[in-house]
Amino acid sequence: MRRVLMAASFGGVILFAAAASAQTSTAAAPTFSKDIAPIFQAKCQACHQPNSIAPMSLISFAESRPWARSIKNRVSTRQMPPWHIDQSVGVQKFQNDMSLTQKQIDTIVAWVDAGAPQGDPKDLPKPLPLSNDNEWQGVKDGFGPPDIVVKSSEYKMPANHQDVWYRPSNDLPITEPRWVRMVEIRPSNLKARKTIHHSIAYLLLNDDPDAVNQGTANGPAPAASREDLVARRPQLMEWAIGKGYDRFREGTGKLILPGEKISWDQHIHAVGEEVSSGSEIGLWLYPKGQEPKKRSYLIGFTGLRERGFLDIPPNSLSFTEGFTVLKENTIITNFQPHFHLRGKAMQVEAILPDGARQIISYVGNFNFNWMTNYIYDDDAAPVFPKGTVIHVSAWYDNTRNNPTNPDPEQWVGYGDRTVDEMAHAWMNVVYLDDAEYKALLAERKAKTTTERDQKQ
Template sequence: MVLCVGLAGNRAPASPATGQAVTFADGVAPLLRDRCGACHRPGGVAPFSVLAYPDVRPWARAIRNAVRTRSMPPWKPVPGYGGPFVGEQRLSDAEIDLIAAWVDAGAPEGDRAAAAPPPVDYGGWRLGEPDLVVEMQAPYALQAEGIDVLRKFALPVPVGKRRYVRAVEFQPGNPRVVHHANMKIDPTPASRQLDAADPEPGYEGVTPFSARFPFGWFLGWTPGQVRPPAAEGMAWTLDPGSDLLLELHLTPSGEPETVQSRIGFFFAAGPPDRIPFTIRLGKQDLDIPPGVDEYRSEDRYVLPVDVEVHGIQPHAHYLARRVRGHATLPDGTRRPLIAIDDWDFHWQDSYRYAEPFVLPRGTELAMEFVYDNSIANPANPHAPPRRVTWGQLSANEMGDLWIQVVPRNAADLDLLVRDRRPIELAEDIVGFEMVLAADPNQRMVHDDVALLYTQFGRVPEAVRHYRESVRLAPDSSAAAYNLGTGLLQLGELGEAIVELERALRLDPAYALAHNNLGAALKLRGDLLRATVHYREAVRLRPGDGEALYNLANALMASGAPDEAMTLYGRAIAARPDAAEPHAELALLLLIHPDPARRDAARAVRLAERAAELTGRVQPGVLDVLAGAYAAAGALDRAVAAAEAALEHVPRGRDDVAAAIRARLEGYRRERAAARPR
């Protein structure tokens, strides 16, 4: 852990006040080693080493200047506003005075023999021996000259079972050129496919939507930093089959370099009992006109539950100047969260509060970022300035303030996620549409935004983007499948069938396409062909409960109840929590044309389970349950279930209500007849 301990206490440097000259050996060397050596050492990220006198001497004046202006060590948060943070890198006034006095005195070396011993070996892991080490499969060759490179690498994480991660340590491999890194987890093959499509190791381009920081965490790395392990009971979950998407920001060094980074994973013994969540404040409608030097982006959010605040991470690109976050408590008290007044794209970090603090429900979180798109901003990547809109590439702009919070319990976490997620997803849509307006040819962005629209039930918009995806990748079976499926959801059966058939021509073994084509054909009344495709889907994925259920329904409809019975059974085995196959099989056990195959007792068990799974509010399921009870001779229960079914029939479905009422009357008559007189 880099908890920076001040110099005072364990060492008493010769004070400038004594009149005796400060020397490198006596006081300065250990200070520079402890506060600068993580970066300023042979092979380090910084331009010179502070470990040996001959290397330091030529830089003495620059060092004095850097510490006086506090440009070094790099530490951005305004002191006293929001912190204290773990690992604060600021020098004290006394430390600055000591260095300045040494330089003023001519930067003397002093007694070389008395100089401090060399520092701890940073080459090894700093958190101990990792449980798992993942390395870039091949070194990446970085060119000698040119602009910064933002490159992404998908690394498989070989875990055989679910693991809980309490810490991740990043080793840049080549600290001269690795400027900063982000680590995201992708449970889908999306990142891997992008990486594979580029012949060199890694790829350049956007991060797929599926690759995210682990739930509740940001995993970043900046030079000299090691993120302290998660607090007790707060490990995050890593599932088998996931890839780690490593995003590297690389700065050419003037010579050709290779980079091969490694990541060490440290596992916790068991699952977490406190789960954090990262609230992302920030707007994605950024549209910064050229020349404007005070463009503001603001966002706010009122907490629906009490939380404990653990960490914070601002993110922006080159045009940001000032970054601020604060909280306003329900009683009006203002609590600063973070302020950075000289934002620098190159020194972004995630900050952990030394002491987590509680913000009660009703607290308003607020962020304000200020951007300068004028010529006066030395970091402006465009000369002359250009209009800059939201986007992930560094020539675009972003403005996020991530706040890591821990709710009091699982119910509060759930409430927070359900309250916050839709807001952030809606903001994602705004951002993606902005990116596509600037460049409509980014197929993956079309797919990602379509997925988001689908989550919000906005299928027409999703289909619009799937069409674009097909336009950009006419030979992709996945694109054809997505479009066909969207059209099916819209009820555009003719076109859906065309697209799904096209997907199958491109990939005849596409089980999901067979399944959805079956659904489209069945809706059009072509039961025969629907059954053929459902069969194919089941053959290709024998454990797919959805496909098994669909095939069973098609077989029922085409008069093959025996085979349907077997398939409902398999569908239930594949998805024990799905209500529909339970209810359908229960019904079949009541109405099978061969009375010998009917089984009222089993129908009761299945229908009871279906009712339980649907919360006893589905009229269809309750109706089947009533029928099963009646067949088993439990007429009181049959009457009660049918009455409950009637209660839940939606308004306007008088036909359904009438049918249930007729059956209810039947059960009542039967009951009356059965009563002993």
């Protein structure tokens, strides 16, 4: 703006200024060796290396250079790294934030704009060790190997076939009750990372009513409905492409009992070659003697007004919303939006008993490849009084502008297949009694006051 004004009034001066700034920008242009490689190491190479899930390696200059244009595009639109949560509304502190800072984005963009120069190879940081191809994310993040691993049998998917829902079950190898601290599902082999779209591990209870979520309501569920069934088979975890682990809040977890089973629901997709795939679940336990008192429940807060009903016309954008009442005081510890191919955006909002509204999280450019799980920082995990309504808004793009849309001419309804649609927000919750709720609010208030005092 200022430049334009100056150019209008002092043409000669601006010529000089432009030349000077062009010169400084060449002199200061970021280079791959010095400025870009450290960012790629920190934020990209976990996936962009041979044997990991990304299509190309971003380790050396030679490997990265051909992708410069695409890199600029993906990072400046915040599609890569796959961290799609809106950074201007809702909770902003996470345990697993992999996003780039604005400064890192600016550096990458400036590098590409300057012709993606290599710079002096002597400036390169020491290479990172390559990670094991199908390693647990929990191990990569330093939590050590899981205490218990349960592996499902595998399904041999032909090269071309309709989607399959594979539902085997396994015994839980425990002889005494144990509390789970963290849980992760992974496909049983590297190729299965291409075929398994999602995998859910349910706990088949013996008789443990406390394990069944009773803390939410959204209208009477018809007896023996699908929803009722799901409530009676509490989930240990829902995993989908791009998701890591669920780590329960300190002092909370899932109790597993001897004799219970794991029941799988694996959505497998044919990929043009025969692949055998199954899933494994890793359970990290609380040490004996440090068992927590509270359960954490995984809830799929619905984005639909009516159960199992969606009506998305061809070549259109559409919107649905769903409302769920919290019957207990509740902490929400994470957010994982779930859609299929037409899902575009999801917002989760709390409507408090006094009518006040608070946006919890918003993802504006949902991408089906990435069922990213946004895990809130302990101090940032939102907490609500009983009577709060969780309002999920969902937007769908069934036009040709949606790059993942297989056919904008199709009407789309509710269903399990990838070409059908659904919309819910997977969130882990912990319920608090009134005393615990008040204590937590007081603790948070004290913390913010101290932080404010320290700043002054």
